[in-house]
Amino acid sequence: MTMTNQQLFERSCQYIPGGVNSPVRAFKSVGGTPVFFERGQGAYFWDVEGKSYIDYVGSWGPLILGHAQPDVVKVVQDVASRGTSFGAPTAAELEIAELLCQLLPSLELVRLVSSGTEAGMSAIRLARGYTGRNRIIKFEGCYHGHDDALLVKAGSGALTFGHPSSAGVPEETASHTLVLNYNDVAEVEETFNKLGSEIAAVIVEPIAGNMNLVQASPQFLETLRTLCTKHGSLLILDEVMTGFRVGLECAQGLYGIQPDLTILGKVIGGGLPMAAFGGRRDIMERLAPLGPVYQAGTLSGNPVAVAAGLETLRQIQAPGFFDKLSNMTRKLTDGLTAAAKKHGVVFSAQAVGGMFGIYFREIPPKSFDEVMASDRDAFNCFFHAMLEEGVYFAPSAFEAGFVSAAHGDAEIDKTLAAADRVFSQKS
Structure with a gap:
């Protein structure tokens, strides 16, 4: 029954x-x-x-x-019939990496992972490894996955470091994260004026989707880009939700903003577990096996997920x-x-x-x-x-x-x- x-x-x-x-x-x-x-x-x-x-x-x-969707179902079935995971390189991984770099001008190198959380966590680690700094700026209401450094809520006032928003997140981990108000240009400027040399990266949803849909103002994103460039910090656009959902060049194309690193997910997996992070070549080359920043994943570039993603990306280019x-x-x-x-x-x-x-x-x-x-x-x-x-x-x-x-x-x-x-x- x-x-x-x-x-x-x-x-x-x-x-x-x-x-x-x-x-x-x-x-x-x-x-x-x-x-x-x-x-x-x-x-x-x-x-x-x-x-x-x-x-x-x-x-x-x-x-x-x-x-x-019939075409997506068919490619998934075809690929699964030949094997669901290899833990080794496949030509399809190269194909989707090439396509992502072609569609997004900000991507020179890209690495596939299995979830948006994994992509966000890896991008933060890479930013810290590249800059040699520890401080991260995020914005109240934006969600970037359940990594310890990002499960942080705002402090008690301007320029106070964040506090854990989940049990199990150490205070010392949260203390490296500054939580500012979304769309508050003046607060961002004040923070960089005081702490710019300590900030490894700013991570932001260009169109927030995890406090309902809230659009960034063009001035807000332009200010982030200008300040990150001036102070040697990295601008990370979290496009897990907006990537290939709001346009073929994602939110960064709509706003005309060039990030240093981009986080992608959801649409690029066509409904299967896949995400990615990528950006400037000199930054991405700090990743192992080329550089000292370690990141790995057994199911990264899973052939079934890659097949679903490729078919989805093919169709949205119509x-x-x-x-x-x-x-x-x-x-x-x-x-x-x-x-x-x-x-x-x-x-x-x-x-x-x-x-x-x-x-x-x-x-x-x-x-x-x-x-x-x-x-x-x-x-x-x-x-x-x-x-x-x-x-x-x-x-x-x-x-x-x-x-x-x-x-x-x-x-x-x-x-x-x-x-x-x-x-x-x-x-």
Whole structure:
């Protein structure tokens, strides 16, 4: 007999911490029972109880082509039939490395890894090894994986070093990380004026997606680039989420910013575990076996993941791909905004490429504090009402959403009709 979502969750809690293998899946933020999914196709997926949902999570971004895209499935099957892992070089690894360097002008050398966390951790180690410095700047609300140095929250005031945001992170590790306010140009300038010679790197999401979607101002990113160059620090753009999701040259192409190092993930694996970090040749050549900075991974460049990534990257290069994706995403956010306004609900939304953010506040936020000032209770009610309607948004007011190439007018129209019904209940 098929088990229900509730039964599966209760059983999972007996064997998995919190019943889930990644915290946001637990529905702690929104309340209720997590949905257990069984299969996906295109813009839809189905839970174990047989209910279908229009999916706006897309495995948190990688599924830019939709679920079970036939060409991706075929290459995965073909490659898996010849072996799932070798722990040795393959020609496909070279092919995807060449392609990434061709698509992103900032990449001269690139190394494949298995997760965004691994890429972020490795980029930080490389930056420290290259500069001989220890200090790192990150920004409140940006998430770069669960590496100790990056699980840090803001200190008690300007120019105070961060504090661990997770148990198990030593204070001395966190003390090397400065946490500043996103989009605060003056604070960045003040910090570099006082500590510039000690800063190894600045790491930033050019479009934040882990405090909901928050766009960097052009001045903010330009200031980071200028100050890093002036003080000999490295600028690391975390494009795990935005990479090949907001455009073919990623967020750095949209902003015209050349980072020293770039972190990639999600889309480049086509839904399988793969990420990468890369950048200037002189920096990347500090990695072993060429240099003294050690980094390794048994499953790095896994042939099945590389195959899925190559096919995905091939398809998103089609003429007009991102124009169509962007238009469909804006249709969603414009429609949601109009439906909320019609019924007098305080709401705003924005979209960049295939990413979007929805907020229960009058205008889109520009900082972590503004995100936190949104009406989270209103979001939670909206989330559950839309779930009942068969629309699956991220189960948190602090996560960006994603539209895939499989989402068409029918799915968007269906979503907007559901939202109109939900908002009408609040008017």
